[in-house]
Amino acid sequence: MRDKNKQDPRLPDETFEPYEEPRRIPMPVYWIAIALAIWGVTMLVHVSYSTKIADKERAALNDQAIAANTPVKSEPTPEAGKALFADNCASCHGDAGEGVADAIPPLHASDVAKAGGATAITHIVMRGIGGPLIVDKADYDGEMPSFASVLDDKDIAAIANFVASDLNGLKSTVSPAQVAEIRTASADLDPWDGGSGLAGLINGLPAQPASETAAAPSPDAAATAALATHGTNEIWSCASCHGDKGEGTQTIPRLAGLAPAYLAKQLHDFKEGTRVNDSMDYVVKSLSDTQIIELANYYGAMSSPSGARPSLKGDLARGEKIALEGDWSKNVPACFTCHGPSGIGVGDKFPGLAAQQPAYIAHQLAMWQGGSRHNSPLGLMAGIGKSLSDADRRAVADYLASLPPAAANAKLALAVSATTKEAENGQ
Amino acid sequence: MQITPTLGLLLALSFIVSLLALTALIWAIANKQVHTPDQDDARSIFQPGEGAEIDSPALPHHFDTARSGIDKSSAGPVMWLISMGVFWLIYGSIHGLAASLELHLPDLMSGSAHMTFGRMRTVHLNSVIYGWSSQAGLAAIFWIIPRIFHTPLRLGWMVNLGTLIWNLGVAAGVLAIANGWTDGLEWLEIPWQIDIALAIGAACFVAPLIATTRARKVHHIYVSGWYFLAGVLWFPMLFIIANIPGLHWGVEQATMNWWFAHNVLGLWLTPLGVGTAYYFIPKIIGKPIYSYSVSLVGFWALALFYSQVGIHHLIGGPVPTWLVTLSVVHSIMMFVPVIAVAINQHVTVARNLWALKASMPLRFISFGAVCYTLASFQGSIEALRSVNTITHFTQYTIGHAHLGAYAFVSLVLFGAIYQIVPRATGKYFPFPRLIAWHFWLVVVGFAVYFFSLTIGGVLQGLAMLDASKPFADSVILLKPYLEGRSLGGGLMTLGHILLAVNLIALAFSKRTQDLETEPMVAAQ
Numbered sequence: 001m002r003d004k005n006k007q008d009p010r011l012p013d014e015t016f017e018p019y020e021e022p023r024r025i026p027m028p029v030y031w032i033a034i035a036l037a038i039w040g041v042t043m044l045v046h047v048s049y050s051t052k053i054a055d056k057e058r059a060a061l062n063d064q065a066i067a068a069n070t071p072v073k074s075e076p077t078p079e080a081g082k083a084l085f086a087d088n089c090a091s092c093h094g095d096a097g098e099g100v101a102d103a104i105p106p107l108h109a110s111d112v113a114k115a116g117g118a119t120a121i122t123h124i125v126m127r128g129i130g131g132p133l134i135v136d137k138a139d140y141d142g143e144m145p146s147f148a149s150v151l152d153d154k155d156i157a158a159i160a161n162f163v164a165s166d167l168n169g170l171k172s173t174v175s176p177a178q179v180a181e182i183r184t185a186s187a188d189l190d191p192w193d194g195g196s197g198l199a200g201l202i203n204g205l206p207a208q209p210a211s212e213t214a215a216a217p218s219p220d221a222a223a224t225a226a227l228a229t230h231g232t233n234e235i236w237s238c239a240s241c242h243g244d245k246g247e248g249t250q251t252i253p254r255l256a257g258l259a260p261a262y263l264a265k266q267l268h269d270f271k272e273g274t275r276v277n278d279s280m281d282y283v284v285k286s287l288s289d290t291q292i293i294e295l296a297n298y299y300g301a302m303s304s305p306s307g308a309r310p311s312l313k314g315d316l317a318r319g320e321k322i323a324l325e326g327d328w329s330k331n332v333p334a335c336f337t338c339h340g341p342s343g344i345g346v347g348d349k350f351p352g353l354a355a356q357q358p359a360y361i362a363h364q365l366a367m368w369q370g371g372s373r374h375n376s377p378l379g380l381m382a383g384i385g386k387s388l389s390d391a392d393r394r395a396v397a398d399y400l401a402s403l404p405p406a407a408a409n410a411k412l413a414l415a416v417s418a419t420t421k422e423a424e425n426g427q
Numbered sequence: 428m429q430i431t432p433t434l435g436l437l438l439a440l441s442f443i444v445s446l447l448a449l450t451a452l453i454w455a456i457a458n459k460q461v462h463t464p465d466q467d468d469a470r471s472i473f474q475p476g477e478g479a480e481i482d483s484p485a486l487p488h489h490f491d492t493a494r495s496g497i498d499k500s501s502a503g504p505v506m507w508l509i510s511m512g513v514f515w516l517i518y519g520s521i522h523g524l525a526a527s528l529e530l531h532l533p534d535l536m537s538g539s540a541h542m543t544f545g546r547m548r549t550v551h552l553n554s555v556i557y558g559w560s561s562q563a564g565l566a567a568i569f570w571i572i573p574r575i576f577h578t579p580l581r582l583g584w585m586v587n588l589g590t591l592i593w594n595l596g597v598a599a600g601v602l603a604i605a606n607g608w609t610d611g612l613e614w615l616e617i618p619w620q621i622d623i624a625l626a627i628g629a630a631c632f633v634a635p636l637i638a639t640t641r642a643r644k645v646h647h648i649y650v651s652g653w654y655f656l657a658g659v660l661w662f663p664m665l666f667i668i669a670n671i672p673g674l675h676w677g678v679e680q681a682t683m684n685w686w687f688a689h690n691v692l693g694l695w696l697t698p699l700g701v702g703t704a705y706y707f708i709p710k711i712i713g714k715p716i717y718s719y720s721v722s723l724v725g726f727w728a729l730a731l732f733y734s735q736v737g738i739h740h741l742i743g744g745p746v747p748t749w750l751v752t753l754s755v756v757h758s759i760m761m762f763v764p765v766i767a768v769a770i771n772q773h774v775t776v777a778r779n780l781w782a783l784k785a786s787m788p789l790r791f792i793s794f795g796a797v798c799y800t801l802a803s804f805q806g807s808i809e810a811l812r813s814v815n816t817i818t819h820f821t822q823y824t825i826g827h828a829h830l831g832a833y834a835f836v837s838l839v840l841f842g843a844i845y846q847i848v849p850r851a852t853g854k855y856f857p858f859p860r861l862i863a864w865h866f867w868l869v870v871v872g873f874a875v876y877f878f879s880l881t882i883g884g885v886l887q888g889l890a891m892l893d894a895s896k897p898f899a900d901s902v903i904l905l906k907p908y909l910e911g912r913s914l915g916g917g918l919m920t921l922g923h924i925l926l927a928v929n930l931i932a933l934a935f936s937k938r939t940q941d942l943e944t945e946p947m948v949a950a951q
Contacts, residue, residue: 012713015489017575018649018706022717025456026770033453033724033763037446040756044439047752054748182720278899346704370895390894 028288038355081162083125084155088147091341092126103142105135108167112195116202118157118164122182123201125156128303130173130207130407131194139209141194143407145344148187149306149355150404153179190303191407197231207374222293234286238295241279247307248357254307260293261348264414266375267292275375293414306355308341310398312362315391319399320393323353330387333394338380344406351379355405361397366390438735438753442634442760445731449763456720488715492574493850500579501569502851504586508566509844511594513927515558516837518601520920523551524582529914531909541605549604549616552907555612556691557625558597558799559833562590564699565632568655570847571706572636575652582635587590589631596624614688615669622670629663650722650771651702657730658698665690670794678745682738687739692831697729697799700836701768703843704796708775712782717774725767732760739810742819758810772796774809787862791842798834805830817892822905822912823884826877833919834873841865841926848933857932858925865925872918875911882910884907 087094092104099106107113112135113121128302132139147156153176162178164170192198195208200416230243231237238255242248255263269275271292287295303331309329310316322329323343326334336343339348347353353361367373377383388396492498527545528535536542573580580586589657600617603609611615617625634709636659640652648656669675669687709716716722738746738754776783778794783790805827818824845862849855856862890901 007588008781010713010779010781011711011785013489015491016710016713017488017490018651018709018716020650020716020719020722020771023720025453025720027722029721029724029766029770030453031764032766033449036760036762037449040442040446040760044442044749044752047748048439051748116809144735184472271746276897324466367897368892370893372900374897409824 010255020382029183041126044070062229077158077164078166080155081158082153082166084159085162088151089159092144097102097163099135102138105133105138105142107163110135110168111206112198113163113203114418115206116198117170117206118160118174119172119178119182120198120202121160121163121187122156122174122179124198125151125159126179126182126187127189127408128191128404129194129197130191130303130409131197131211133195133198134206134208143409144191145354145402145404145407146187146191146303146305148183149309150402153177153183170289188305195399218292220294223299224291224298228295228298232286235283237298238283241269242380243307244324245304245307246302247304248360249307250357250359251363252357253360254356254405255299256302257406258300258351259345259348259409259412260296260414261412262345262351263296263299265291265348267296269284269375275373284353293416297413300412301408304405306401306403306405307356308355308401310358310401312358314394314398315360316395316399316402319394319395319397322388323399327387327392332384332387332392335400342403342406343400352406353400356397356400358394358397358401361400363396365393438750441735442753442756445757445760448731449724449728456723469745472919487746490577492577495577495579497573497577497579498570498850500583501573504580504583504590505566505570505847505851507587507590507784508569508849510930511590512559512562512566512840513844513923513930514556515554515562515597516923517920517927519551519554520560520916520923522547522554522921523911524916526551527909527913531906531913540607540875546605548771549609550601553597553601553604553617555837556696557600557617558594560699560836560840562593563844563947564658564696564703564836566847567635567699567706567840567843568659570843570851571651571703572639572655575649575706576639576645578639578644580635581638581642582781585631585635589628591628592624592631593628596621596628599624610670612684614691615684619670619672622666626663626667626670629666631907633659649706650716650719650726651706653726654698654702654705658695658702659728660916661690661698663696665694680936681741681744682746682750684736686734687737689740693733693736696836697733697830698841700795700799701725702774704792704799704839707792707843707846708772708787708796711786711792712775712779714775714779717771721767721771725764725771728760728764730765732757732764736761736810739815741814742810755810755812758781758807761803761807765800765807768796769804771798773800786861787866788842788846791838791845794866795835795838795840795842798830798838802827802831802835817883817888819888820891821888822880822908823886823888826884829873829880830877834877838869839867844926844930848930852933853938854933854936856929857936858929861925861929865922865929866924868918868925870916872922875913876917877917879908879911879915883911936950 008233067181068338071174085097089097089107093099093107094104097107097112099108105112112133116123121379124144125147127148128144130143132141134140151159157174157176157179161173164172192201193211195205196211199205199208227235231240238246241252241325242255248254266275267284267287270277270280271287273281283293322332323335326332326337335353337354338346340346340350343353364373365381365385367387368376368381369388370385371382374382429474435871443486482922487809525536525542526544529547540546569586599621602615603618608618610618636656640656665687669683675683695880704718705722728792735754735757737760738750742751742755744751772793773796776789776796783793809818809824809827845856886908887901887905890896891898
């Protein structure tokens with residue numbers, strides 16, 4: 001216990017009452033209050049001014065979106081069709097629709113187009129087509145993606161009418177309203193199965209090759225589909241993040257139509273730790289090599305419409321320039337030099353980029369830059385990632401999201417080695 | 428689209444009106460339109476009969492609260508509030524420490540839902556805010572208000588009833604939260620059904636204060652009285668409006684949530700802490716507060732500007748820009764009242780540094796008062812968009828919250844407890860050395876806690892903003908700082924246990940003082 005006698009004599013006795021002295025307010029308090037008040041008023045005025053500008057810009061964007069979504073009563077003009085054809089079709093089918101021998105069927109004076117007219121062309125543009133096809137007695141076996149996500153009803157009508165009338169001299173036309181009906185009925189369906197698939201669509205179609213018998217469905221195909229859509233007790237399903245149709249969302253990538261060899265390599269990289277993602281690291285732990293190949297084939301063969309739309313406020317013109325030409329002032333090559341025309345992907349090292357989720361692309365570019373993703377051949381992407389600014393990343397990601405998805409190519413499927421499988425079954 | 432600009436205009440007007448009101452106040456003070464408490468007022472405050480003997484010209488500003496029976500009237504209710512407050516302090520600290528441990532030892536208590544971080548942290552918050560700070564603050568109010576009004580506490584039984592109901596409410600609320608039953612809004616987790624009990628308890632606290640105030644025997648109300656009376660009127664309004672079920676939806680609910688949560692700090696805990704410090708600093712030192720005019724500015728600027736501050740928690744959220752901006756501007760305007768309080772309190776202490784050595788309670792209270800200045804400056808700056816971009820959603824905010832609610836309010840209340848209890852019970856604390864240990868444990872513990880979270884929080888914020896780093900990096904880099912937080916929190920909890928030990932030992936010790944005949948000197 002403290003002794004009272006040792007207390008500081010300067011302490012007051014218990015009856016002292018607190019009070020305040022009648023002093024003036026110090027001058028600095030006035031200055032500070034005035035300065036803060038001026039700052040506050042300025043800030044409010046400034047923000048209300050910038051809010052007004054932002055509101056105006058938003059209203060303008062809204063009007064544009066409304067205009068774009070409003071069905072146009074007037075028929076599309078031939079001039080519009082020609083321009084749209086040049087932008088979307090000519091890169092493969094040629095400026096005059098002449099096609100490429102043995103690779104891309106012609107659209108100019110083509111017997112299939114003549115038989116089907118504008119309606120059949122609309123159906124093909126809407127769903128895409130892949131597999132054996134005979135046009136003007138020549139054999140083709142390629143893939144064309146669906147353009148449903150890229151072109152609106154009016155654009156598709158303009159293109160179909162341009163191909164029918166200007167390139168084939170037909171009178172048949174479609175209206176945007178008819179395109180809208182076709183979109184509702186079929187935009188989500190798989191691409192047409194080559195020439196034989198068109199048989200039910202076009203009367204008087206020239207003779208077509210039989211559909212390639214799909215590789216006898218592997219007894220494990222159903223199991224793989226179940227793994228992808230329902231998962232197992234240990235692993236959650238692929239679809240729970242990547243979507244029913246492998247279309248991805250936000251920073252979760254689209255898987256549908258990516259080359260199986262690329263998908264399998266990434267899964268192996270996750271397993272070996274050369275690519276890092278907390279969710280995927282967990283999932284791949286319990287996947288066998290066979291399951292990896294089967295899942296890669298499953299998603300590689302999957303055709304689904306694009307789930308991506310530009311959403312990062314990127315500058316689309318700048319993005320297009322980077323994708324098509326690169327930016328040599330920053331030592332950035334064109335994306336499409338390696339990733340293929342229109343970003344459809346090349347081989348197992350260069351995945352398709354078209355219709356990939358923009359947030360995923362921008363995020364991965366940042367990851368290359370920061371070095372936390374580092375599994376590209378020769379460190380190519382690390383150099384590119386370091387050269388792109390945040391605005392460039394968003395620009396190119398948004399541009400890629402505006403492209404039609406690459407069509408799935410079943411021929412790229414990987415074979416499951418019998419020995420691997422036996423070894424796994426034996427365990 | 429039509430309503431928003433109108434509401435925006437109205438709220439922006441509230442800023443202009445606040446500014447004009449502050450200008451008018453300052454003009455009035457500068458032109459002597461406001462009566463300052465002069466010697467006449469001071470003389471008029473003595474009890475009739477007593478004044479003749481005590482009120483010699485040599486002793487203005489003196490009044491014997493012990494002999495006039497004032498302390499006796501409030502001692503019982505005050506001791507109940509303090510005891511229950513310290514119980515919730517210990518209970519809340521242990522939960523806070525457990526929540527902190529769970530952040531870097533995630534598997535420690537993963538076995539049961541009651542022990543998960545989400546519930547532990549929420550129990551911690553509600554225990555320390557409604558159980559500890561509010562009750563310890565009310566104890567200070569019920570001790571100081573009768574003293575400065577020179578009249579015994581009225582309706583003391585009602586305070587005891589309120590304490591009972593309030594504690595049942597807090598206990599039921601905490602139990603509900605631990606079992607997963609909450610209203611789901613931060614600071615408003617206690618289910619509204621239980622909040623009814625808290626509201627009734629609050630009413631039982633307000634009525635005696637109003638009755639005591641109406642019976643006051645002084646002409647001039649000392650500055651602590653303004654803060655206390657304003658606080659006990661603001662808090663029930665905030666609490667009831669925010670808890671009305673079914674009234675708030677969607678984005679409006681989020682804005683109401685932060686309006687409430689921040690106002691609990693600014694319009695309830697802050698008046699408690701500032702009012703208590705305003706009373707005890709001059710009381711212990713024996714010297715007046717620097718300036719009455721500055722007190723006026725400090726109080727009215729708080730009253731005018733604070734209520735809009737909370738929405739800065741929603742910077743970047745889906746809330747109209749003008750609303751957030753208004754909140755940012757009001758947050759910055761808080762520099763005015765804080766500077767005013769700082770001048771008044773710190774000048775008095777700085778001119779009498781010897782007293783910090785002489786009085787342990789003053790050491791707690793002055794440390795708390797300095798932390799009020801620091802926490803408020805930090806809070807104003809944090810509300811700026813450029814700073815908030817980095818610190819929002821990081822541990823930095825937790826550090827700031829504890830600088831305000833702990834280093835300021837709780838430290839002031841610790842000091843108040845050490846000052847009040849011997850006078851209310853007539854007993855000295857049995858272990859005076861433990862008081863010094865308590866002080867240094869919480870000061871060192873808090874320093875470790877605060878600097879860990881502040882540095883860790885900034886690094887975390889920068890890592891989260893860096894698109895080229897994976898999110899996990901921002902989590903991993905925090906680990907040592909979270910461990911530092913647990914260390915600091917452990918030291919603070921230990922300090923609280925020492926306070927409880929001293930209080931329990933005091934309860935069982937023999938009475939050494941007679942309140943009525945042998946008043947104690949200011950520092951024990």
